[in-house]
Each structure stands twice: as C-alpha cells, then as structure tokens.
Amino acid sequence: MPEEDYLRLREEQEEPTEFAEGWGVKALLAGLFVAFVVMPGSMFMWLMLGQQLGTPAVWVTLIIFLEIAKRCRTTLTRQEMFVIFSVTWGVLTTAIPVWWMDTFVGMTYFVRSDAAVQFEIANQIPFWKAPPPGSEAYIQRSLLHRDWWPQLALMALFIVWGRLSFFSLGYIMFRVTSDVERLPFPLAPIAAKGVTALAESDEETWRWRCFSVGSSVGIVFGLIYVAVPTLSGVFLRKPLYLLPVPFYDFTTKLQDVGWFRAVPLAIGTDLGLIFWGFVLPFWMVMGQFTAAVLGRLVLNPILYRVGVLKLWSPGMDYIQTGLANQFDFWLSFAVGTAVAIALLGFYTSFRQAMKAQRERTKTTVSTLAPPKGRGDVPITVALLFYVAGTFWVIMLCHWLVPKFPIWILLAFGFGYTPVMSYVSARLHGLTGHAVGIPYALEAAFVLSGYKGVDIWYAPVPMYDAGWGARHFREIELTGTKFTSVFKAQLVMAPIAVGAGLLFWSFLYKISDIPEDYPFAMRFWPRDAQMRAFWMTATTTGNAFFLKAINWRFISAGTIYGVSAYTILRLLGAPTLFLYGTITGLVGDPAGAMPMFGAALLGRFYMQKVFGAERWGNFTPVLAAGYGAGIGLVGMGAVAIMLIHKAITMVPF
C-alpha cells in the first residue's frame, strides 16, 4: 500500500469531539468480576486448550455489565466500556502471561522438565526465579511457600515497571507519532469498533447484528469444541473430543510416502482461525498459506533427502517433527528471515520518515500540543518516569546478575529501547504491525561471553514501547480520558496479582501441572526444549546450540527475505505476501489451511455479496462476536469442571 493510502486512513477515522472519564465503580466491579470469576476459567482454558479467554473474556464481561446496567436502569458510556475492556485485558494478562514459562506453575514444570535436565540447566536457575532443587515448595506443591517469595516480589516489581514503561515511553511515543506525525494506526479502530458495536446495542445496527451472528457461531462451536470435552471429563474416565484439539495430526499417517517425510502435517480445528482469515489482509494470508503448506511440503522432503534434516526419524508426530526440523534448519532460517524483516522494516520506515520529513519542512510545523480534555500529563513527567524507571531496572538487574556488563544494560535502556520503540511506534502507526531487531538480546548475551543461565531471567531494560502508542490511540478514538486508564491500572494491578496467585495455587494443588491438561502436556515440553536450547548458549555445554545455529541457513533466510521483497516490488506485487510467507515459514503451519479457505471465501464471495468496504467493516466485529460466544460457553463449562475437581480432590 502506498504511503499516501496509509495516511488517508487517518482521515477516514472518526475523531472524538470530546473526552470523558471512564473509570468508576462500574469499572472496579468489572475488574473484580474478571479477577475472581473469569480468571480461573481463563487459566483452565489456557491449560486445556492453549487459548486464554483474553478477548472473549473482554466481550463477555462487557455484555454482562451492559445487561446489568440495563436492569439497573442506567447505561454504560462508551468510555466506561472501554475502561472495562482495558481493565479486563489488563487483569488477565497480568495473571496469565502470554508465555507460560513466565508463570509460577510454568517454572515449577520447567525446573523439573526433561529439557532442563537434558541440557543441564536445571541446577542453574537462580533462587529469585524458582525455588532451588529439593525445595519443600515442590514437595508441598505450594506457590505460597517462602521459597517463592523472591519470585513473587520480583514479579510485582516487573508489573510496576511494565506499567511505568507504558505510561512513560509508550505515552511519549504516542504523542510523537500520533499527535505530531498524525500517523493513522490502522488497527487501532478495531478495538474501538467492537466497543462501539456494544455501546449502540439499544439500536438495531449492523454492528450488533454482526456481533450477534459471530456470538451465535461461537456458542454453537464452543459447545462442540469446549463444552463437550470439558464436561464429559466430569462424567467419563476419558474426555470425549468430537473434534481433535487443537489440531488434527496426520503427520505419522503419511510419512511412509517419500514426499511426506519430515513434513509436519496437521490442520487446525479451531473455528477462530476462519475469523482470523477474514480479518487479516488477503495477501498476508496467501503468503502464509504458500509458505506453511507448500513451502514445508516441498522443502522439508528435499532437505531431508540432501541430509540437512538429520534429527527427524519415522514415527515422529507433528510436534516432534517440527521440533527436530527446527533444530536442523528452520531455527537458523527463521533467524535469517527475522533479520530480513528487520532490514526491510528499517528501510521502509527510514524512507517514509525521510519523505514525511521533507514534506513537513515544506508545509508544516510540528507541535506537541495535545487536544483539550484528553487527560494528558506533562511530557516532562513522562520523560522523568522513563528515565527513573530505566535507572531503577538497571540497578535491579545489576544486583541480580552482578557480573553481567552494566554498560550493555545502559545501552539497552537508553539506546536500543527508545530508538526501537520509536521505530516500532511508527510501524504501528503506518502498518499496524511492528518489527524489532531480531535476537538482539540473545546476541548480546552470547557475545558478552557471559556464562550462566540467570541472565535469561534478568529484567534487562530492553522492550518495545511502540505498542503503547497504538493503545493510547485506541483510548483516544473511544473518547476516553487517559487518566481513566492510569487509575484503572493503578487499582487493578495488585488485585490481579493477588487473584492470579490465589487461583494458580488452587490449580497447582489440584494437580501437578501440566498433568491432566492436554494442551499443556503436548506443547509445554516442546517449548521447554526450545527455551533450554537457547539457554545453553551461555553455558559451557553449548555445542548443541552452536551446531543448531548455522550461518549458512541464516544467510539463506536473509537472502530469501530481501530478494523476495525486491522481486515483489519490481513486479508491483503486494509486499504483504512476502511477510506472509515469512511468518508461514517460521510459524506453526497447522492454522494456515483454514485461514486460507477463509481468505478466499471473504475475497471472492463475501466481498461480492456485501461489497468490499462493508465486508471490511463486518469482519472485526464478527470475530469479536465469535470470541464472546465461545468464551461464554468455555467459562460455563470450565466453572463446572473446576467445581467438580475441587469437590473430588483426594488427600493423597
């Protein structure tokens, strides 16, 4: 898409005319509702199916509070709904991080996992990340044991720091890229659109119809996909799965055929993939499909025949095949493509920035003045927050890992982070997605000559605050005062931590996680293997790491990325196709097929029926509705399951 088109998107966005407060008793009650009602369900779903209730939980909470408000003869304003949205999301992500190893129970598994033992790092995990070997905390299966306190304290500090970075650097980035540069943030309106759909629920608008259609589909599918396996587990010895979860694996069934050797073959069974296929740009889905299905199908057998894929052996399933191929080839190739994405991203951003700068000097003068009543804070306060927060984290990191070179921490905190955050904020502003320098942290660890595993857990001040710019834009589009979000985060963070700890303890007491949870049982060992593998880069036994990181394959990945981009540009073809191929090549291929089907359906049927623009408006609302539907079913089913588990827990 040419730059002008991106910028025109901003003109099409509905700017709010006034800003209002969204934080209040309603938002507080919503936060408590999420923390004490939704959270256990979300944790259980996450362990069972690998899906957090994240987005669905947000919509479910909104629906419930809308209905309660109606019956109380009051209303929820758009701003209140957005703060509830923000609170719900914040509470859930605080208690259930994206990466399972960042949770307490995740660490209890990782420390004792085969991967940590095989790669000889189990004894090298510091006391401030997990209790030492032989700790009573593992024997008692208690997350409240005092050996967990250092980790708990650090987690609290990290949460504070995370909020600080959002309110400081994230806010600064927003002011620069949105207020001054007026970038369009094309994905920001999606969240706002969802809120709008519900806010206008009293009137029969197309948004509400779309949302209802999505919800109905979600409920029906949720009954089959979530409710039946979960509830049957209550009555039957073995849960009944009407559909394989989360994918149907036919890797072992076809591997006797020569052209399917070393090919991880599976198809995702989650209907949510179809909705994602509708929402994502068409050419990106095409790229993903081409790479994930055709690339893997053609390349892997060739690589196996020429002896590149050595670890694969017949009998390996989808997960094992993927893991073996990762170590032999795809990990290095992925590093290479990530480098290519970064190079291309920088090239594009730099070019656009230079052009915008030229235009601006001709016609405009920038200003940092914010609009009236938005709830802005002085930029100097934000800057001071950022500086103080970064200093504080550097000191903490130095205290935890005293032999790691402090100048690297300074370089990350005051060099890399602000620069990359700005680049990322601009990319969010222009394209809705961002790129960073891939493996910069890993490279810094390895090149520093550091020996030890603790550095992998240290709070290195390297992060991307660019997403914060997008989030502030979302807040702005809903006409919500920024201070509403500040207050909400301040109040809800400790509640989220407390509730999270309580429910994790509860689940951990019930069973030795990941035991009894199909998704976690299947995927955690794989992730643990990859994590342990990376950690060996800074241990003395790093031969496996050095063998898997192959410079030739990294170069091949980079060359592929850069040359494909050049060719597509020369042909005038959409470059999103390239990014799709890259994510498809390095990602999980199971979801590519359903998304491909959905993209074709959307492009060649739905757009003709509804018109391209209308269909484009429908898809995000449909996806949000679907999430709400399946989330409602999931929460109900999980609640029954939890009660059952709790009352049938045996004392031995």
Place this chain on the structure above:
Amino acid sequence: MSEPTSVEREQEAPLMREAATGPLLPRWFTTLFYVIFIPFCVYSVFYITNSLVMQHRLRAAIAVVKGSLETEPVDLRSTEGQAVLEVLKAQLLESFLYASQELLQDEEKDERMARALALRRAIGWGKVSAERDVIERILDNMEEDGSVDAGFTVDEQMQQILETMVAERRADPEMTYVEDRITDVLEWVAQGHPGQPKGPERRRLAALQEGYAKKVFQSAEAEALRQLAQEWAADPNPVEREAAAAFAEMLAQRRAELSPEAEGLCSQQADRWEGLYHRGMVLIATIGRQLAAQLAEEGVFLDHPHIYQYVSLLNHRYDDVRSEVAAGTWLLRHNQFTIRFLSYFATKTTINPFLAVETVRLTREEHQRLMRHANNRRMREAVALLGRIGVDYISNSDRYDLGVSEPDQFVRRFIISALSEVADEEVISDLVETALRDMREADLARPGPPRFFEETA
C-alpha cells in the same frame, strides 16, 4: 507550488488544534513527583557510575592476573599482585563470580592459547594432510559396496601412512565399534585389498574424511596462525621465515610439512604460550579459592547456580586448577548445595548425549571422548571431596548448618547412598571404596553407637 494534498493538509493538523490545557495533574502532585524522582535519578547515576567503575576495575584486575600476549601473569606475592588482590577482595562476591567465569571460558578465546593450539595443529599438519590425501585417493577408487577398483595400487609411501594409521588406531583403546571397522578397511587396503571387500564401508570412510576436513585451521586458530605467519615472515631467523611460508600453505589448506627445526621452534613457542596461559589460569583458580575462603568465613550468601558453576570446574583439564577448585569447594562444604552438586557430579557416570554432538572442529566421537575424559576427571574429584566432607560431617556434624530439616538424612542420601550407588564404576571405584571406608571408620570412632553405618557396623 501546487495545492496541498489531503495528506499534506492532514499533516498540518497539529497547528489547527487548540493549545494544551496545561498539565492535568495538580501542581502539588507534579512538584512532589519532581522532588522524589529527580534526586532518585541523581542517586542512580552515581550508583551506576560506581558500578561501572567497579566492574571495570575487577575486569582489569582479573586481566592482570591472567596475563596476555604482551604481559605475563602477575606474581601474587609482588606489590602489583597484592594490589590486585586487594581490589578483588574489596568486592568478594563479584570477584568470585568473575574468577569462575574466567575459568569457564573457552581456552581458544585467549590469544596465547589460540596461538599454542594453532602451532600444535601446524606441527601435526604434515601428517594429517598426508592421511587426508590417502583417504581421498581410496575414496576416489572405492565403490559403494566397499570394493576397490582392480587397477588401484598402493604405493610405498601410501602404504607406510596407512600402516601407521592402522597401528595408531589399534593402539587406541577408546575406538568405537564403527571406528574399528574403519581401521579394518584401512588395513585391508594397506595389504593390497586381498580377497573380498570388507563390506559397504565407503560411507564410513567418507565420515572419516569429514573428520579430517574439520582439522583445518578455523576461527581463532586460523587468525592466530595468520598473525604468526605475518610476524615470522618478517623475522631475520630463516627457521621462522620457513615456518611462516609453511603456515601460508596450511591456511590455504594445502599439503605442507615443517622442517625438524621449524617443528622444534613451533613446539617451543606453543609450550611457552600454553605455559603462560596455564599459569594465569592457576593464579585465577588460586584467587578463586582465597575468595571462597573469605566468602565462607564472612557467611556471604552464594546462590546455588554460582556454586554449581564453581563445582563444575572440577572437570578442568589442568590438574593444578582442579586441585585449587577442589580446595575452594572444600571451603564451601557447609552449604547444602555444594554437597548436592558434588553428589550430582559424582554419580553422573555417563555423558549427556544432547551435548555431545558433532561440532565445527570435532566429530561426534571425538567430542564424546573429550566429554568423557572431562566427566571422569570431575567424577573422581567429586568422589574424593564427598568422601572428605562425609568424614568431616560425621566427626563434626555440630559445625554444619546445611539448612535442611534432617541433615543426617541429607548426608546419608547425598553422600553415603550416592557413593554406594556408583561403587562399581570402574573409573572411581577405588576412590569410592576409600571414601566409604573412611566414613565408616569415622562413624565408628565417634562416641556412642554408629549413626550412619549401623547395618554394617
């Protein structure tokens, strides 16, 4: 100038906005904020600057002890050595960690050691390159089923090389089954390939050739040899110039041989550089031991990963470094993790197949062999230490505060039972026997009934 486009107009938008309404936060809050955070930032700057300086000083001190290509390792009894020790002892924990880290580093990262390794490889280059050429010739004339072309003959020189190879391989007790089969083929070819071929061994010979391909000069070694070639090429000594010319051939991966004089010179230089490196490592290990003593005396908290790293150094290839580490570990014996990790290393009788992989320089077999040797060294040291700690605990258990609920049970499990488990291991059986005997005697020598060896007593 043309009319501005909509995009350009949009970019002008900030000017059309109302001016800021001022800070939203009340002035008293903002002021309080500045009052708290500005002093904090100032303090942080001082703290971080101090930490930077401290890290620099510690690194510099370790570098002085270790020595470099230009400077010899410092004598710890000298004034300079004492000054360095003072610097290190001022930051006990950090210095201990830096010392451990230095000992854990790959040896080729040290310029002196890279030179020593490069020169030793250069000394063996003539033999290796000759053997590689011979295997290449055999492979050129061998079919997939292991048969050799009828017209293929082995000349005298080739036969001699093959016979030497066979003799060396036969004398090596660590050769694997696959490697023995390769030796059979080499012997068969050396004898003029009589009778039936030895089987489809071409693949295995090709693997042997891959091993030779790894024996070229790479990364730090290649760089070191390149530097030496440059330095020696400019030297008036003809032996050095001759060696430099040979180095150039070697770097180009061509066949080359050093004259006996050049070989002698290379050997002497390699010994010298390795000697300096070795001295540096021993000095660092000595400092590590001294710091461990002080850490134990002052009761400074050591996290278990730091103890693990230090104890894992018991596999170091230099005997005197190992003995210093063993002495340091002994000083840390009152920590439960020292005993846990010694027990872990003493009972770790096999190498980790995940880590024993083919590397850029080593074949899988060579790497496994190296790891096995290191593991055996560490097992022996760990067993000896466990035995000593066991005796000490049995005699003076009141002096131990292991931080576990049942210390006797802990010692039984991690020392006595652990050692009993590996009593039949050939590599350590003698040490295990001695350790268990000593502990039994110590237990019997205690007043009262035996506490640890009741059944056998």
